[in-house]
Amino acid sequence: MPKINIGLTEQQRQGVIDLLNKDLADAYVLLVKTKKYHWDVVGPQFRTLHQLWEEHYEKLTENIDALAERIRALGGYPVGTLEGFLQMATLKEHAGQVPTATEMVANLVQDHEQVIRNFREHVDQSGEEFHDQGTADFLTGLMEEHEEMAWMLRSFIEGQALDPSNKPSAASDTQTPVGV
Numbered sequence: 185m186p187k188i189n190i191g192l193t194e195q196q197r198q199g200v201i202d203l204l205n206k207d208l209a210d211a212y213v214l215l216v217k218t219k220k221y222h223w224d225v226v227g228p229q230f231r232t233l234h235q236l237w238e239e240h241y242e243k244l245t246e247n248i249d250a251l252a253e254r255i256r257a258l259g260g261y262p263v264g265t266l267e268g269f270l271q272m273a274t275l276k277e278h279a280g281q282v283p284t285a286t287e288m289v290a291n292l293v294q295d296h297e298q299v300i301r302n303f304r305e306h307v308d309q310s311g312e313e314f315h316d317q318g319t320a321d322f323l324t325g326l327m328e329e330h331e332e333m334a335w336m337l338r339s340f341i342e343g344q345a346l347d348p349s350n351k352p353s354a355a356s357d358t359q360t361p362v363g364v
């Protein structure tokens with residue numbers, strides 16, 4: 185295997201590869217959660233949310249590819265199994281639940297905010313601990329995209345409780361429990 189000589193030690197490259205794999209895992213979990221809500225959503229906001237989540241999962245798909253390919257460019261291998269993604273991700277799945285549209289939005293706001301906090305930490309670590317300004321810059325760009333997606337979602341529920349366990353009183357949609 186040819187040696188990679190880009191001004192980073194093997195330890196520095198491994199450090200950012202690990203960070204990138206964590207972000208990849210979370211992006212994958214968020215992709216699946218966004219798709220599930222795109223499929224399940226009902227109510228007066230159906231069309232808007234269905235379309236918004238399609239745009240979001242398309243963006244997430246591009247970002248996932250970019251994360252995995254950056255890992256390869258640094259000489260590493262991306263995690264590529266669902267089991268691996270679930271083990272590494274900080275986001276949690278909500279299996280067996282079909283929340284109201286408002287709760288779906290609130291769940292995704294929380295997930296995007298978690299991802300943004302992770303990116304912020306990883307940007308600092310990439311630049312300061314591992315001296316990889318390229319990865320720091322790359323992750324900053326992804327963080328900004330999540331900030332925009334979180335804003336779009338937050339705007340739907342502005343003025344309502346963000347805690348998904350608090351059913352907002354203004355919700356006009358219904359909750360259908362199914363054993364999925």
Ligand SMILES: [Fe+2]
Pocket residue numbers: 222238
């Ligand atoms: Fe679709």
